[in-house]
Amino acid sequence: MASPRTAAFRAAYRSQIAPLYNGLAHVALIYLIGGAALWYAIQHIHAPRWTDWLIVPIAAIGANVFEWFLHAQIMHRPRRGFMGIYKRHTLAHHQFFTAQEPFHDSTRDFRIVFFPPYALIGFLVMAAGLAWVTSLVWSANAAWLLVCTASGMYLNYEFFHWCCHVRDDRIIRFLPFANTIRRHHIAHHDTSLMMHRNMNLTYPFADWLFGTSDLDRGLLGHLFNGYDTRFVKTARKPRGSVEAPSLVPAAE
Amino acid sequence: MTSKVYAGERTLRGSLVTVDGAPLPDASAVRRFTRIGFEWGFVGPEPRQLALALLLDHLGDPEAALRLCESFMRIVVAELDNAWRLTSEEIEAGLRECAAR
Ligand SMILES: [Zn+2]
Ligand SMILES: [Zn+2]
Numbered sequence: 001m002a003s004p005r006t007a008a009f010r011a012a013y014r015s016q017i018a019p020l021y022n023g024l025a026h027v028a029l030i031y032l033i034g035g036a037a038l039w040y041a042i043q044h045i046h047a048p049r050w051t052d053w054l055i056v057p058i059a060a061i062g063a064n065v066f067e068w069f070l071h072a073q074i075m076h077r078p079r080r081g082f083m084g085i086y087k088r089h090t091l092a093h094h095q096f097f098t099a100q101e102p103f104h105d106s107t108r109d110f111r112i113v114f115f116p117p118y119a120l121i122g123f124l125v126m127a128a129g130l131a132w133v134t135s136l137v138w139s140a141n142a143a144w145l146l147v148c149t150a151s152g153m154y155l156n157y158e159f160f161h162w163c164c165h166v167r168d169d170r171i172i173r174f175l176p177f178a179n180t181i182r183r184h185h186i187a188h189h190d191t192s193l194m195m196h197r198n199m200n201l202t203y204p205f206a207d208w209l210f211g212t213s214d215l216d217r218g219l220l221g222h223l224f225n226g227y228d229t230r231f232v233k234t235a236r237k238p239r240g241s242v243e244a245p246s247l248v249p250a251a252e
Numbered sequence: 253m254t255s256k257v258y259a260g261e262r263t264l265r266g267s268l269v270t271v272d273g274a275p276l277p278d279a280s281a282v283r284r285f286t287r288i289g290f291e292w293g294f295v296g297p298e299p300r301q302l303a304l305a306l307l308l309d310h311l312g313d314p315e316a317a318l319r320l321c322e323s324f325m326r327i328v329v330a331e332l333d334n335a336w337r338l339t340s341e342e343i344e345a346g347l348r349e350c351a352a353r
Contacts, residue, residue: 005335009263012264013264016264076294077294077296078288078289078291078298080287080288083288087264087266090262091262091263091264091266091267092264094262094334095262095263095334191333191334191335192333194293194334195293195294196294236331238293238331238332238333238334238336239328239331239332239333239336239338239342239346240260240332240333240336240337240338240342241333241335241336242259242333242335242336242337
């Protein structure tokens with residue numbers, strides 16, 4: 001059950017969601033834009049050589065490290081010029097969802113689960129820039145495959161993050177990778193871990209690589225860990241913890 | 253010395269820190285490490301500003317606050333929970349830990 005503090009935050013956050021907001025339309029728009037980018041890029045791939053396909057694992061690993069970096073260094077650190085992202089994530093998403101109450105209640109809560117659609121457009125613009133460079137130094141096919149991988153990874157990110165915050169896990173608990181990231185990300189919502197650990201949202205590769213995972217096991221163990229808690233490291237106890245009603249109103 | 257209660261909370265309006273229910277002054281007259289405000293739970297300029305402000309209020313001595321704020325940030329402020337509360341006695345205990353290391 002949500003603590004009084006989380007309950008107060010949720011009530012305040014929900015009160016400022018626009019009445020016209022529709023969670024399903026929000027998700028549909030993201031998948032429409034991402035799906036269109038994927039479809040458009042696929043149309044431009046013609047008889048790729050096997051060397052062109054090498055861009056796919058490279059781009060997937062790059063996206064994984066980028067997702068880790070963005071989460072650890074922008075979403076969880078106040079940086080000038082990026083405060084909107086910090087506020088939306090550390091000051092809102094993590095106050096709304098805690099390890100004790102990580103689940104959304106209705107599709108209106110999608111407002112705080114999914115990124116705004118313009119984040120995807122920004123990501124696609126960055127991918128297009130990288131694709132342009134790839135077309136100059138590698139090949140046009142490799143460039144379009146890069147756009148496909150980037151769009152696919154983004155949609156993967158959004159789907160897996162939703163898998164972490166949906167209450168019903170009757171299917172997800174048996175889905176490889178999705179079950180792993182669900183335990184991994186819910187643990188990240190523990191207030192003693194949130195600023196330092198479990199920064200991946202798709203596959204915990206970069207967390208394993210950079211030693212920021214809460215698990216003590218190898219790469220394959222990380223990727224296929226599922227709900228297993230046997231390898232969880234003992235976490236430090238944070239100082240001054242309170243679980244009290246909010247001292248100040250969460251929103252104006 | 254009368255005991256005070258310092259508290260920090262993350263809200264949609266930003267990260268807020270109070271002393272006995274009133275906003276904690278940011279101690280920027282002593283040293284400004286950041287223009288963003290207070291933060292905690294990691295090592296950086298915002299937690300450093302908070303360490304300085306807490307120590308300035310607690311000790312009332314700008315020079316001592318500035319001298320001790322780096323180790324107090326690393327040992328206490330970087331380890332604070334998402335929402336936290338510290339009494340004057342706990343700040344004193346934190347300072348003793350800093351001196352012991
Ligand atoms: Zn989350
Ligand atoms: Zn986070």
